[in-house]
Amino acid sequence: MPRQKFGQIYSVLKQRIESGEYQVGQLLPSENTLIAEFDCSRNTVRRAISELVRDGYVQTRQGRGVCNIFQPIEPSSYTMGVIESFRETAQRTGQNSSTRVVSFERCTADEAIARQTGFPVGAELFALCRTHDLNGLPKILNVSYFLAECMPQFTPEIASGSVYQYLEETLGMVIVTSKRTVTVEKATPLDEKWLALGEYNCLAVVSNQVYNSEGIMFEYTQSRHHPAIFRFQDNAVRRSVSRT
Structure with a gap:
């Protein structure tokens, strides 16, 4: 075909x-x-x-x-069934976006990082923290780990743009799938510092383990969303159930 x-x-x-x-x-x-x-x-x-x-x-x-049966997705909504970057989401929903790198360092996964992310102990990683602004206001705090062997020339300048665009267009990586967990968590001092939560004391956290076409998990990211803009949309299909 x-x-x-x-x-x-x-x-x-x-x-x-x-x-x-x-x-x-x-x-x-x-x-x-x-x-x-x-x-x-x-x-x-x-x-x-x-x-x-x-x-x-x-x-x-x-x-x-x-x-x-299409109904337009509301502004700021994210879709559960696809992998898209923050910039792609902003473009799709017609919003102005920008990214700021708060911290960027190279590290080795210890037991705590391995337990949190799923990377093996001893893996060489890039650890970074970024804020994502929508229409001039910080709305998402991303805490990420990227596998260094998949992107050895990674820099803060690249991280301030579209990481997925760099991976796909510059490195030729094929991003295939993501395991995603959504939770609600109490805000941390880091959240309060960078997201201006105001009256909110909690936020939605989307944890992602992302794999490429070689079956390698190259990214773990916690996207910590301001409650005022958190809205995920999914399309679900009911599977037939065998009843005996």
Whole structure:
């Protein structure tokens, strides 16, 4: 199946849905119509549609077609089913963003770091702390560890930009999957110093272990979110349950 053609169909239909060309509840064009428009096979169209289903844009209805169920994500919302950088989230939600590096050092994982992150004891790591601003206000504090062997030339200057852009475009890394845990925790003095929590005494913490295409965990990050902007969106599908 031509990946380029599949990606083209997915992107075009996604853009039409997000722009409102297809209204909520409206059926998308039929398979035959899409096959004619994009000059492709039925399987290619179905693959694009299945990806839209997976991403929560459409729903297939037996005997009727494919229905648009997309609702715009509220500003500041993050999506649970995808891996995207802070900058990508800000661009998607139409907000101005900036990143400031608070601390940056190279270290060796001791037992405490290994227990927290999942890196083995003795692993050489870059340890850094960054604040992420949205529309001029600090809203996220990131405490991260990156595996030095995967990015030996990592610098504070790179960390102040898009780390994932550097990994993917400069180093050619393929980022594949993330194990994610979401908790609510009492604010620490570091949170209070950098996030201006005001009346809040707790915040949402998203802990990520991120893996590349070689199966190597190259990143552990705790994203500590100001409660005023924390909102995650997920698209869930109910699996059939066998009842005996």
